[in-house]
Ligand SMILES: C=C(O[C@@H]1C=C(C(=O)O)C=C[C@H]1O)C(=O)O
C-alpha cells in the first residue's frame with residue numbers, strides 16, 4: 001500500500017500572519033471509485049466533505065475532512081482574502097517532488113450585498129477548504145493526499161494517526177459498491193415566489209424598455225419537503241448518472257449540502273492558458289432527432305436569445321482583453337446540448353498576462369451577464385430589488401485551485417441546497433427587452449428538471 005509515497009513537511013513564519021505548519025503526504029493508488037470514497041466520508045466526516053468533477057470527466061476531486069479552511073465575509077476583499085490565505089499556506093512548505101498537489105476547493109456566494117439571510121445562513125461569502133484526505137483522479141490515475149495544518153508543530157504521532165485514518169478509509173472503500181439509489185419521497189412541493197417572479201419579469205422588462213438596463217437575470221426557487229432527511233452521497237451518484245455532460249459538484253457545510261450539475265464554465269486555467277464559455281440563450285430538447293435539430297436551428301436564429309447571448313460574449317471578451325495577452329473566440333455561437341435543454345454557447349480562450357491569477361479572473365468575471373446582467377451594477381441592484389429570495393451560492397463561482405495557479409471554476413446553476421428534510425432548488429433566466437413572463441417561467445421549469453428528477457419531485461410540466 002505504501003508504494004510511491006512522497007512526503008513533505010515545512011514550516012514558515014511570517015510577520016503579518018500566524019505561523020503555520022503544513023504536512024503533506026501523497027501517494028498513488030491503483031484505483032478508487034471517487035463516488036464510493038465520497039460516500040464513505042459521510043460516516044466519519046459529515047459536514048466536511050466535497051466533490052468536484054469536470055465536464056470532460058478527466059479530473060475528479062474528493063475531499064473528506066477539513067485540514068484548513070479559508071472563509072471571508074468581506075464583500076469587497078473576499079477574493080483577495082482567499083488568495084492571501086492560500087498563498088500563506090502553500091508558501092509555508094516546499095511542494096517540490098510531491099506527486100499530487102494540495103488543492104483548495106470552495107465557493108463564493110452570488111451577492112454578499114444582498115443582506116437577506118435565510119436557508120444560506122451557514123455559508124460564508126467565500127467558503128474554502130483544503131481537505132484532510134484528498135482523493136484526485138486525473139486522467140485515469142489516482143492520488144491520495146493527507147494534509148495536516150496546524151499552528152503547533154506537527155508531531156510524528158499526528159502523522160501516524162492521520163495515516164491510520166487514511167488506511168482505514170481506503171480499507172473501507174475496498175470492494176464496496178455504491179448504495180442502491182432510492183428516490184426520496186417528496187411530501188410537499190412549493191413554488192414560493194411564483195407570482196412575485198411573474199410580476200418581476202414584467203417590471204424588469206419595462207425597465208429595460210425604458211433603457212435602464214440591457215439584460216437582467218431573474219431567478220426563483222422551488223422548495224421540496226421530504227418525509228425524511230435525504231441521503232446525500234446517494235443523490236450525487238444519481239445526479240452523475242443523469243447529467244453525464246455537466247460538471248458535478250457537492251459542498252457540505254455543517255448540516256447542509258449544496259450540490260448540482262452545471263454545464264457552465266466560468267474559467268479554467270491551465271499553464272497560463274485561460275478558458276471561459278459564454279452560455280446564455282435556451283430552448284428545450286426535441287422528442288426526436290429531427291425535432292431536436294429544428295429547435296437548435298430556431299435557437300441559433302432567434303433574435304431574443306441571440307441578444308441574451310451577445311451581452312455575455314461582450315462582457316467576457318472584455319475581461320479577457322484586460323487579463324490576457326491575446327485571446328480568441330468564434331464569430332458565432334454553437335449549441336451546447338444537455339439532457340433537458342440546449343443553450344447558445346461561445347467558447348473563449350486566451351493566454352494570461354504574467355501576474356494574472358485565477359482568483360482575479362473569477363472576481364472579474366463574476367457575475368457574467370449570464371447570471372447577473374448588463375450593465376453589471378444596475379442589474380445587481382435590480383436583482384436585489386426584485387428577487388425576494390437570497391441566491392446564496394446558486395449562480396455563483398464554485399471550484400478549485402492549486403499551488404501552481406491552475407484551477408477551474410464553474411457557475412453553480414442547476415443546483416439545490418439540502419437542509420434537514422428540505423431541498424431548495426434554484427433557476428433563472430436572462431430577461432431582455434422581448435422577454436415574456438410565461439415563456440421565461442417555462443424556461444425555469446426546464447432548468448429545474450435535472451435536480452427535480454434526481455430528488456424525486458415533479459411539477460406539472462412533464
Ligand atoms: C440562470 C440560469 O441559467 C443561465 C441562463 C440562461 C438563459 O436564460 O438562457 C442560460 C444558461 C445560463 O447561463 C439557470 O439555470 O438558473
Ligand SMILES: [Mg+2]
Pocket residue numbers: 280281282308429430443
Ligand atoms: Mg434565457
